[in-house]
Amino acid sequence: MSYFAVFDVGGSAIKYSLMDETGEFLEKSSVPTPKDGLDSFIDTIDSVVKGFQKSHELSGVALSMPGAVDVETGFIKGITAITYIHGPNIKELIQERTRLPVELENDANCAGLAEGWIGAAKGISDYICVIIGTGIGGALVLDKKIRHGRNLFGGEFGYMILEDYLAQPIGESWSTLAATWGLVMQVAKRKDMDPHTLDGVTVFKMADDGDMEVQDEIEKFTKRLAVGIYNLQYIIDPEKILLGGAISKREGFIEQINEKLKVMKPNEQCLAIQVEPCQFGNDSNLIGALYHFLQRATKIPSH
Template sequence: MNYYAVFDVGGSAIKYALMDETGLFIEKSSTPTPIEDIYAFIDTIDLVVKGYEQKADIKGIALSLPGAVDVEKGHIEGFSAIPYLHGPNIQKLLQERTYLPVEIENDANCAGLAEGWIGAAKEVKDYICIVIGTGIGGALVIDKKIRRGKNLHGGEFGFMIMEDYLDQPIGEMWSALGATGALIKRVAKRKGMEPNTLDGKKVFEMADHGDEEVQDEIKKFIKRISVGILNLQYAIDPEKILIGGAISQREDLIDKINETLSQMKNKAYSLHVQVEKCQFGNDSNLIGALYHFLQRRINSKISN
C-alpha cells in the first residue's frame, strides 16, 4: 500500500492527513495557517511530512490551495486570503525541501474531483460542483477531467452577473447574491446588526425560531441560488449538479432549492433540473487533492 501526505490550505487553518492510495484516512489533524511568509508555510508543510515519514513510506505530497492554481507550472495566480502563496513556485519549493513528488490543485476543483472519484458523481462523466461559502466557487468536470479554461477561471461560477446590471457598469455577481456571506450581510442590514455577529448557522437558527424577516431573506437567497443553477444547467447541461460548502449540510436547503427549481419549470425551461449534496463535506478537498496527485502521476508515467 502506498501512503501520501495530503494538505488542504485555508485562510485560517491547514488541514492535513496521512492517506493511502484508496482515499482512506489513516490519521488527520490541523494547524493554523502561517501568517508570516512563504518560507514559514514551507516549514509547516515540511514538519508535517517529516512526522508522517516516521510512520509510513510517503510516496508524495498533495495540496489543495486557494486561487487560480496552475498545475502545470506549479504556482498560483490571482489572489486569495493568503497573499504570499501567489507568485512563488510552491511545487518546486516543496520538492526541493522534501525530495518528494508534489502536486497542487485549486480547492474547489479538489472538492469536485473527490465527488467524481468516490463520491456522489462517481457514476457520471460530466458534472458541476458548486461550493457555497463566503463566496461561490466550484468545479466544472467534463469527461471526468477538470475544465480549467484559458485563464484558469473555469468553474468560477460566482463571477456570473445576476442582477442590477442595467444601471451599473457591471452589476451584482452571483457570489454577492447567493453566497452565505451575502445572506449574512443582508440579514444583518435588515435586522440592524453587525455582520460579524452572525454566521450561516445562526441565520438559519433565527429563521427556524420564526423570524419572518430572516425567513424572507432566506427565501430570496434560495431563489438566487436556483437562478444561477438553472443558468448553468442550460449553459453546460451536465449529468449532475452538486452543492458543497458548510451550508449544504442543511438537508432542508437542498430540498428547498429543488422545490424552487421545480416551480421555475415551464414551456421554455422544460428540463428537469435538480441538485444533490456533495458527499464528503470538510474532507472533500483532501480526498480530491490526493486523487489529483494520483492522476497526474499516472498520466506522467503514460506520457513517458
C-alpha cells in the same frame, strides 16, 4: 500499498493527513496557517512530511490550495488571504525541501475531483460542483476532466452577474447575493444590523424562531441560488449538479432548492433540473488532492 502526505491549505488552518492510494485516512490533524511568510509555510509542510516518514515510506505530497492554481507550472495566480503563496513556484519549493514528487490543485477543484472519484459523481462524465461559502466557487468537470479555462477561472461560478446590472456598471454577482455572506449582508441590511454580528447559523436560527423578515430574505436567497443553477444547467447541460459547503448539510436545504427549480420549469419540454448534495464535507479537499496526484503521477483517466 503506497502512502501520501496530503494537505488542505486554508486561510486560517492547514489540514493534513496520511492517506493510502485508495483514499483511506490513516492519520489526520491540522495546524494554524503560518502568518509570517513563505519560509514558515514550507517548514510546516516539511515538518508534517518528516513526521509521517517516521512510520511510512511516502510516495508523494498532494496539496489542495486556494487561488488560481496552474497545475502544469506550480505557480498560483489570483489573490487570496495567503499572500505569500502568489509569486514563487510552490510546487518546486516543496519538492526541493521534501525530495518527493509534489502535485497541487485549486481547493474547489479538489472537492469536485473527490466526488468524481469515490463520491456522489462516481462514474459520471459531466458534472458541476457548486460550493457555497463566503463566496460561491466550484468545479466544472466535462468528459471526466477538470476544465480550468484559459485564465484558470473555470468553475468560478460566483462571478456570474445576477441582478441590478442596469442600475450599476457591473451589478450584483451570484456570490454577493447567494453565498452565505451574501445572505448575511441582506439580512443585516433588512434588520439594520452590523453584519459582523451575524453569521449563517445565526440567520437561520432567527428564521426558525419565527422572524418573518429573515424568512423572507432566506426565500429570496434560495430563489437566487436556484436561478444560478438553472442558468448553469442550460449553459453546460451536465449530468449532475452537486451542492457543497456547510449550508448544503442543513436539513431540508437541498429540497428547498429543488422545489424552486421545479416551479421555474416553464413547460413540459424543458429540463427537469435537480441538485444533489456533495457526499464529502470537510474531507473533500484532502480526498480530491490525493486523486489529483494519482492522476498526474500515473496519467490515469479522470475517474
